[in-house]
Amino acid sequence: MADDGQELGEAQRAHWQQTYTAHPGMYGEQPSAPAVHAAAVFRAVGATDVLELGAGHGRDALYFAREGFTVRATDFSPVGLEQLRGSARDQGVAGRVTTVVHDVREPLPLPDDSVDAVFAHMLLCMALSTGEIHAAVGEIRRVLRPGGVFVYTVRHTGDAHYGAGTSHGDDIYEHGGFAVHFFPRDLVEALADGWSLEEVHAFEEGDLPRRLWRITQTLPR
Template structure:
């Protein structure tokens, strides 16, 4: 993936949040509701690609301490405003962060990591591997990593503007579509991944919810 595409995607998301505040609403995603039960009660959750925070807010409501990261300052500002309104601001920390760079947290410092459709953004395979290595670094032994991605069975796969490396662009948004080979390669040095297929949205988008654990 080129730096130009990366910049274009960052600008596209930032302008999208500016034009459409709270664009996804504040009902949590189905994957967030499902994985919350697998996370340790009262633990610390890192959400990558938190956007305006519907899932981070859900984790905070469930009693978790949440560290929300996203590369959109506007999205995170909307998250903080809602957290203040809901009386959850003391459970949520936000950081503007580009996942192509190291996660700014110490080793073994969080109990769980959640990323809803973040890994299937406009990231190269090499960048995705580097990110998962960072997730493993910041997770405590026995910690859970749950993420969702669009896969190669999706209707938009192999259509639109091709950028190589299974990345295709539709309507200004670029997506890296996953196959099982990539999923399995990202689970090396983890427990075997649990993969659950689901659909979301009106197309519908076809996704996998993947859960894997850092060995103790």
């Protein structure tokens, strides 16, 4: 699985590089619904700085910045982040946004207890093994301050594409040339061990439609 997972990860990196190059700003300027929800959650707990993982070309990171948060945006696509920086300048929020090229399979380049909130929309359900997902959430826990909030979304095993296409094991299925790790509920529960699991909200997105969970969990103070 390790070699297969490495190949899948590199294939996804190439996919997004090519996609952002061919379709700049492909998701538009409007934030995702989960980002709008997350901003309200972050504001309610007094967060001022947000780390977004898998920011892409930045529609959500830019929304957080426009809402007054200081944003650190990461992605493994330099092309996407270049577009994000350009949009930040155009929107007058460049002073509140920093970007870092980062692969979520690697440790976060941030010190312990350095951010108030973390957001990740459909990042953890990419072609990551269960072990890599646990490691990523461990890194998120490390960089969050006590009382910090983590809001993330994932496709789950109730999705129409679960079980379809090519199986890579570990609930990872490749469909249409793209691999997804579909989350069972017990994985959500395991990732919240030691946190306060505030909400698991089911919603749909896109034309299939994709079926997702929006999860909110908080670190103890």
